[in-house]
Amino acid sequence: xxxxxxxxxxxxxxxxxxxxxxxxxxxxxxxxxxxxxxxxxxxxxxxxxxxxxxxxxxxxxxxxxxxxxxxxxxxxxxxxxxxxxxxxxxxxxxxxxxxxxxxxxxxxxxxxxxxxxxxxxxxxxxxxxxxxxxxxxxxxxxxxxxxxxxxxxxxxxxxxxxxxxxxxxxxxxxxxxxxxxxxxxxxxxxxxxxxxxxxxxxxxxxxxxxxxxxxxxxxxxxxxxxxxxxxxxxxxxxxxxxxxxxxxxxxxxxxxxxxxxxxxxxxxxxxxxxxxxxxxxxxxxxxxxxxxxxxxxxxxxxxxxxxxxxxxxxxxxxxxxxxxxxxxxxxxxxxxxxxxxxxxxxxxxxxxxxxxxxxxxxxxxxxxxxxxxxxxxxxxxxxxxxxxxxxxxxxxxxxxxxxxxxxxx
Numbered sequence: 240x241x242x243x244x245x246x247x248x249x250x251x252x253x254x255x256x257x258x259x260x261x262x263x264x265x266x267x268x269x270x271x272x273x274x275x276x277x278x279x280x281x282x283x284x285x286x287x288x289x290x291x292x293x294x295x296x297x298x299x300x301x302x303x304x305x306x307x308x309x310x311x312x313x314x315x316x317x318x319x320x321x322x323x324x325x326x327x328x329x330x331x332x333x334x335x336x337x338x339x340x341x342x343x344x345x346x347x348x349x350x351x352x353x354x355x356x357x358x359x360x361x362x363x364x365x366x367x368x369x370x371x372x373x374x375x376x377x378x379x380x381x382x383x384x385x386x387x388x389x390x391x392x393x394x395x396x397x398x399x400x401x402x403x404x405x406x407x408x409x410x411x412x413x414x415x416x417x418x419x420x421x422x423x424x425x426x427x428x429x430x431x432x433x434x435x436x437x438x439x440x441x442x443x444x445x446x447x448x449x450x451x452x453x454x455x456x457x458x459x460x461x462x463x464x465x466x467x468x469x470x471x472x473x474x475x476x477x478x479x480x481x482x483x484x485x486x487x488x489x490x491x492x493x494x495x496x497x498x499x500x501x502x503x504x505x506x507x508x509x510x511x512x513x514x515x516x517x518x519x520x521x522x523x524x525x526x527x528x529x530x531x532x533x534x535x536x537x538x539x540x541x542x543x544x545x546x547x548x549x550x551x552x553x554x555x556x557x558x559x560x561x562x563x564x565x566x567x568x569x570x571x572x573x574x575x576x577x578x579x580x581x582x583x584x585x586x587x588x589x590x591x592x593x594x595x596x597x598x599x600x601x602x603x604x605x606x607x608x609x610x611x612x613x614x615x616x617x618x619x620x621x622x623x624x625x626x627x628x629x630x631x632x633x634x635x636x637x638x639x640x641x642x643x644x645x646x647x648x
Contacts, residue, residue: 277395
């Protein structure tokens, strides 16, 4: 999708079309989630500090993120995709792979399918998308980026909209690209490759694989070398099971007391637990992430003897980890992640009580109440019920890109 979050907002507020619009948090620690192409002309881009974005584009119009709406539109898009092929692999809220090999006899060439897809998406959602076509997933992803609109000082160009890398022309398309086009080339890997005078994908392909492996490691080196030769044999996987479910929040002001942090821990655990139950899974491991005012990050994990699905049991498991940390300098971010997910199963009541309430005891006690809460939320919507200590704070996921005002918790 093209500037997805912004595009969804512009569909609701068409009077802002053609203006520099940014979706993201607006307080000092806010982060840009998405920027319209008009804003990108000034150098504004996603993951940029909102404060920097304001300096670069003083006339930018900031809109707080509405994740529930974006997820709703994402589901609508997925339904449209599946009318073309059942082989749809969603890789993010606004991006998917589609294998149309078997659809061509009915719907025409890949180019015809791509243009028809764009027309359907535009007609049903008022949004635009850029489609890349190629013999494999890696090249299709790059082709979709090549098809996108382009923002420059001279204006916004619509781009190709649909771009196809034809069989036999893979190397011609791939090798001139910057080496960062390869999946897995982040800042650390880039520095190692630049030390070898590698600048383009073609430079990687030209080197012996042993040299690449010596620089970045055996597995990573072979992965990059294969991609540099346009080799990617992964299938489109229609069902992708979540490996982790989590929420992280950046606070407008540093938190320095356990009482305040516990309130945030409660609401994060409640949100994560609700998502695990909605997915029919349980958390075998819980990870706590804390980022301090110095930007130092620490993570702590625990694996209870019983997989967890309820907020109170997750709080009970993570609170000792939180209490063990020295957060006197101030905490700017707190995160909770459910990992080692397994299918949720029924609980077997305990026959004996050892006198102390454990995490597992709390889990068993809260399963019925949690299911009742889920029923209420399904019927009346999020926000009508939740942990008492967290009812006056923002729900996790409402603004994952930073707070919108200095008083927004």
